[in-house]
Amino acid sequence: xxxIDQPTEMTATEGAIVQINCTYQTSGxxxxxxxxxxxxxxxxFLSYNVLDGLEEKGRxxxxxxxxxxxxxxxxxxxxxxxxxSYLCAARNSGxxxxxxxxxxxxxxxx
Amino acid sequence: xxxxTQSPKYLFRKEGxxxxxxxxxxxxxxxxxxxxxxxxxxLRLIYYSQIVNDFQKGDIAEGYSVSREKKESFPLTVTxxxxxxxxxxxxxxxSSGGAETQYFGPGTRLLVL
Numbered sequence: 001x002x003x004i005d006q007p008t009e010m011t012a013t014e015g016a017i018v019q020i021n022c023t024y025q026t027s028g029x030x031x032x033x034x035x036x037x038x039x040x041x042x043x044x045f046l047s048y049n050v051l052d053g054l055e056e057k058g059r060x061x062x063x064x065x066x067x068x069x070x071x072x073x074x075x076x077x078x079x080x081x082x083x084x085s086y087l088c089a090a091r092n093s094g095x096x097x098x099x100x101x102x103x104x105x106x107x108x109x110x
Numbered sequence: 111x112x113x114x115t116q117s118p119k120y121l122f123r124k125e126g127x128x129x130x131x132x133x134x135x136x137x138x139x140x141x142x143x144x145x146x147x148x149x150x151x152x153l154r155l156i157y158y159s160q161i162v163n164d165f166q167k168g169d170i171a172e173g174y175s176v177s178r179e180k181k182e183s184f185p186l187t188v189t190x191x192x193x194x195x196x197x198x199x200x201x202x203x204x205s206s207g208g209a210e211t212q213y214f215g216p217g218t219r220l221l222v223l
Contacts, residue, residue, distance in 0.1 A: 004152075033211065033212075041216070041217070042200055042214040042215060042216050042217050043153075043200070043214050044214070045211050045212075045213065048211060087152065087153070089153075097143050097155050097158050097168065097212075098212055099155075100145075100152040100153040100154075101152055102150070102151055102152035103152055
């Protein structure tokens, strides 16, 4: 079976750092993806990890531990525009469709 | 501009009516996907196609149908058999041959009258 878990909601303060966790259980593994989705809009791609470790891209970083089935998205220097849902998704193998978690709704407050 | 387009942005369906949602991409991607999103829920896979003239059912295919006659196009028909069609429908595409990123169109919001 396939299962992806992430917290439903989080709140953080403007200028702070927030970490959104994701755990996954899949029959195979060929990559972990993070997407950002603003209300009423389509998801946009943020990051991709397939090997263990940290991938940094500006204010956003993503970490993967394959042995633990665990990933996190780290957002630094939070801005109000970062208020959105963050979707964790995993791919089992090859080019099969991504399996998505239910998303974490992040609210950034002043 | 390269990208994925979906039309219409909003669609209204009457009881017993079939409606078709359009998805077109000019990214030369081989694979295309349809997802459904309900409020507060994640994306659930309806159908996907990895090559022209071939497609597979996803997790919630009942009440839906698709075709893939051209590489650029992957229309989704919501049939009258789908009893709860109100949702946000997202089309995505990716190139083939590995763990390629899926890119999404802007979505179509379907409402039942």
